[in-house]
Amino acid sequence: MKLGTSYRSILRVSFPIIIGSAAQNVVAMTDSVFLYYRSEDDFAAIGFVSAFYIIVAAIGFGFSRGGQILIAHYAGKGDKVAVGRSFYSTVYFEFVLALALFFFMTYGAYWLFALFVDSDVIFYKSLEYLETRKWGVFASYLGVACLGLYTGIARPGFIIVDTIILAVTNIFLDRALIFGMYGFPEMGIAGAGLASTIAEYVALFVFLIYMVFDRKNRKYAIGKLPKWDRKLIWEIIGLSVPIVAMSAVGLGSAFFFFGLVENFGERQLAVTNIVRIAYLILSIPAWGFCTGINTLVSYFVGKGQPHNVKVVLWKTAYMCLGITLLMGLPLVIGPRTVLYPILGDERAYLIEMAYPIFWVLLGILTTFSFGSIFFNGLIGAGETKKALIYQTLCAVVYMALIFIVVRSGWGNLTLAWSVEIAYWVLMFALSYRYFIRPRWDMYPEHMASGKSP
Template sequence: MKLTTSYRDIWKVSLPIIIGSAAQNVVAMTDSVFLYYTGEEDFAAIGFVAAFYLIVAAIGFGFSRGGQIMMARRAGQGKPDEVGRVFYSTVYFELALAIIMFLFMTHGAYWLFASLVDSDVIFYKSLEYLEMRKWGVFASYFGVACIALYTGIARPLFIILDTFLLAATNIFLDRALIFGMYGFPEMGIAGAGLASTIAEYVALLVFLIYMVLDRKNRVYNIFKLPKWDPVIIREIVGLSVPIVAMSVVGLGSGFIFFGLVDNFGERALATTNIVRIAYLILSIPAWGFCTGINTMASYFVGANQPENVRTVLWKTSFLCLGITTLMIVPLLAFPRYFLYPILGDERAYLIDAAYPVFWVLWGILSTFSFGSIFFNGLIGAGETRFALKIQTLVAVLYVVLIFLVVHSEWGTMSLAWAVEILYWIAIFVVAWLFFRKPKWSR
């Protein structure tokens, strides 16, 4: 594997990841879109509980990112044998972690939701969804370990096909299980949880079959099952804990945001979910570039080329901004043409209420393009603890500002969303200043 700072190599690494990293976003968006047609209460509930499950998924993904960075570093150092050992250590840890998360969702989610949600309807519907969705955590965590391998060695092309399979399976089963079609029982919001769980297992099975048939991965000793290696496990955990903490802090603040918006009423929560669907779609390129920059920054550090890290950060940021802008401008100009075919006219008033927030969303995505890329550059370069300190401080300020906006007389939905612009500006400025230090260049 050999990488340069060219736009071609940025695309080579990032484009498959952009599509592959959309897996959980696609699942959450599909569930939301189908439940939009079942009623406003189901639609509001899925917005809340899906935000929670994204945190669960992000924890597993965060630990896999630690393994991904280590595998990319070993590849940059020309040590293919070590790549396979890191991969299996990642798998072992992910499966152990999946058991812990499953137990938490079984016994702890009730108390967590009760402390955040005022509406009894939203509370019980969220638990109904999670009862089915929690079984997918094993497939999700094993799957992200496999994705980490192919992302770390810069061969993520199959991730595209597997993500399409995941999406197609989830769409079919959502339609079948939510509405009771094709001979399946009508399960409502619980059907959405079951559909997503089954789709993840199907996608994992196909990915494992591909790995068995892929001859190019033989150099990494993929089929040599090593013993539990506590040294590598500790290294993965040491690198990943700050990444996971950052994911929990970032997505957790968003989860709290949904809980606070519930104070505006179920209608406001449903309107916010419309914006969230647009956000899930429009942020897919940024999250893909973030994962790609983890690999490229780690590769250049491993190859002793730190000067290339800043170059690839700026190129990736501008590339991300351009793609995101191309995606959101048509939505702002012709919202009816893009949203009504997906969401229909049943609750068109929610789309109209969400439209002013779409302009705020443009500002969020513009700052997100730079803040998230530079921030993930820190992670890829191994500065995870410093990155954790930054995000924790900024996230605390974010939650405080959201609380003030939501509980004030002058607070509005648009203003509540606009706080995130300040969040990403602060992240970008601190990360940019770090990479300007002479110490980093040396």
């Protein structure tokens, strides 16, 4: 593969990933929208428990990004055999990891939820959803390993098709299993979990069929199962553990946020879930560009061209901001026009209550566009330990401010959401400071050697 620093090259890599990165967002949003029509309790509960499950999904995705970075690095060097071995090492590890998370959700989720949730209704409905949703972790983790391969070699085109299949299957089954239509049983929130699980297995099966017939990947020996490569797996773990820790810290702070907002009351939690739906939609481009920048930065480091890294970082950030604002402004200007076709008039009062927060959300997405891109540039450059330090610092500041706002007498939901702007501003400042250091351009092989520039 050959990549450049032009906007067209960045978009060619990032656009299919943007669609593919929407997978978990689409699943979470679809579950939320259908449960919105069922009852306010179900809607509030899915906001909490899906925030937890996204953490589970992010753990698998984080390890796949370690594999993706390694795959892109070897692809940049032209080592085709190492690309295939890196992929299978990612698959092996993802399966073991999925097994561990499945057992945690089976035996540990009850005690974890009990620490955060005061409402019995939210607590038991969350467990009901997880009982059927947990089986999808195997399909999810093996699926992101496949995505890691095609993203790492900069051939992510089929990801668009597979994500569409996932979305269509999930929408049909959500409608069928939540409300008991087309001859299916009415399962409520448990049906939402089962629908998402089945949809992920369908998407994985389709992707595997595509890989079997994809002749272009045969040069990586994808059809041959290599032995368990302990050294390569440890390389992936070395890159991935900080990434996973960053996901756990970042999404854990979001889970912490939802747990604290529940103290405002079930109505405020439902309002927060309205905003979360908007956030899930509007953040799709940013997360796609983040994954794309991992590949681009890792590729240029592998080619020994670190001077191109800063070029693609700024161009990607500008492109991300432009697309995000293009999507976000209509929501702020006319939330009724945008959300009513999706959510209807069933609980229109929740949309009205959420309106002030939409303006805050626009500020979040603006700072998110720069902070997340530069931060993921660090990850793509192999500086995962440094990125973990930055993420942890930002999360600690964020959670401290959230705790103060929620627990104080003067705090409110709008102010609580505003804290995330400070989070992304701090993240951008730390990451930007790293890339403007003169030594960055003078040390092209720092990722391969494991040293910092």
